[in-house]
Structure formats: structure tokens, C-alpha cells
Amino acid sequence: MDEKIQVLFKRYQEGTVTTEERILVETWFESYQGQQNKKLSSEDEISVFEDLDSRINSFLAEDVPVRKMNFRWLQIAAVFFTLLVSGLFMRNRFTKKPVKPETFTEISSLRGVKKEITLKDGTTVFLNSGSSIFISSRFGEDKREVKLTGEAFFQVHHDASKPFVIHSGKLQTTVLGTSFDIRAYPEDEQLKISVATGKVKVEGKGTSSKPALYAKALTHNQALVYNRVKDSHRVTAVNSDSVSSWRTNHLIFENASYEEIARSLGRWYNLDVTLTAHYDLKRYTLSFYNERADKVLNVLSNLTGMTYSMNGRKVIINPKKS
16 A cells, blocks of 8 residues: 555656546545644554545546646645654554563583583572573563572672572572572472572462562571472571582581482482482481592491492492381
8 A cells, every 4th residue: 555655646746647646646635634733643544544545446446537736746745755654653663573482591510510600691600510500581681580400509790670580499589689509409308598698589489470478588698498398498597608518529418318418429429329228217417528429438338337339320328227
């Protein structure tokens, strides 16, 4: 429609229209001359062009009576140009642009390997062994959003206008700029968020659309521990330096069960660890610094009375009967 009207007006200005075409343009102009001094809505503009298009089609179908020529073509061209530009602007403005779906880029650290990455906002993330972070394609638009499986220590770059949000299982952690550790391995019974500096808000995914507030402001040396099985949480005091000591190759077990120790050894040393029994319900507190796997196993054996066999990366642990 726009192209047909433009061609007609161009020919009118050049003086190459036929008598019938000239009459069509001038008649249309007189019909809408009153519109010059008022702002047209997008619906009115569409109606104007549809009317002219209809007149052109009628002209092509039948003869139009001849009438006296009117030389107001400059005014007509000005009105037409204003309406055309306004109409195209309104059409482009209100045409919805397709929204690209949100995607996530995964960055992982293999079992037995730790990794340090820097996000585009300047935030530093330390990934523990067997962990992954998923970065949203919309990161940095309205907020900075990532997902985490495993364990990571975050040093978040401060930006008050764009909160940093970490999704880890059923927990959502929101910060502006601080440092903290999140331990959220999917196979572990507990998720733990420990704060080193600053403040952290922790929410849980409730049954409603609105998240449940678990902790409004965790601060230095505080941690929120969430139990997946019991769907419960508690805030406790921690030594944040000890919690994140894995970054400096310190392997620390605090009140850990055999199952937790076995899983940690598997991730830390990239071992396939099997427990032959689960009857030892005791918990152990141990600390190792940059030790080999066999050294750690020997200490565990001497301390707990368990026996083990190691064949390559396969380890079988036989806990001592109580």
C-alpha cells in the first residue's frame, strides 16, 4: 500500500499524472485537510492510508469525472509526507521485537581439579572439584544471575543497581558485593552457604510463586545450612576461613560421616570410592594439607580402624564394626 501511494504522489509532484489521477489526489487531500492541525492516533493514520488505498483501487476500476485542476500540490505533499513518516514511526514503535530465549553457559571443573574464573562484571569465582557454574545469557542486563552445582567461593564485584543471584538447588542467594562459599553438591544431604565478608540474603523455593525468606542478612562467619531430606534450615556460626580452605589445598572434615568423607575423597582426588557397609554412625573431624590420597586413607585407617584397598583409582573402604 505505501509503495503505491508514494508512486502516485511522486508523479503528482512531477506533473506526470493523468487528469483522473490528479483529481483523485486533490479529492483525497480536501477530505483530510482538516486533520492537519490535530495529532492523529495510530488507528487514524491506518484509516487515512486505507481510505486512499481504497480510492486508488476504485479509480483503477472505473472512470472518475474531470474537474478543475488545483495547484496545491506542495501542501498535499507536505501532508502526505507527515502522515507517512508518522505512520511508519508508530508501526515500528509498537511492533514487538522477538525476545531471545534465556540460555546458560556452563563452566565446569573436573573431579580432582579446581578452577578460577572471572565473570564479565569483575566477579571472581573459585570452583571446587566436580563443580559447575551456569551463566545466564542475560547476565548483567537487570541483574547478574548464575546457577551452581557443587561448591564455589564467590568474590562478587559490588554493583548496587544489579544484584548478584546464585541458584543452588532449592536455595537462592542474593548479594550486592561480598565474598562467601556455597556448597551444594546434588548428592549431599545438606547445602551450606557461609559468609566471609559483607551480607547475603538467602531464600528458599516454597510452594507458592513467592520465595520463602530463610535469612535476611547472613554476615561474617555465619552460615545457613539447609537439609534436603528434612526440608529444614538453620543459621549457625562457622569459621569462614576454614570453610573455604579448599582453595589453598586444605582438605578439612568437620563432624563428617563416613559417607561424606567418601564422597569428598572421590571428588578431591578423582577416585571411585565404595563403602562396603554403612553401620559406622560416628562423625570425624580431620584436617589435611596437600596430602596424597593414600596418606589420607592411612590416617583414616589408623584413626577409625577401617581397612581399605586401592587399585588405581578404585578404592574400597571397609568400616570397622562398632
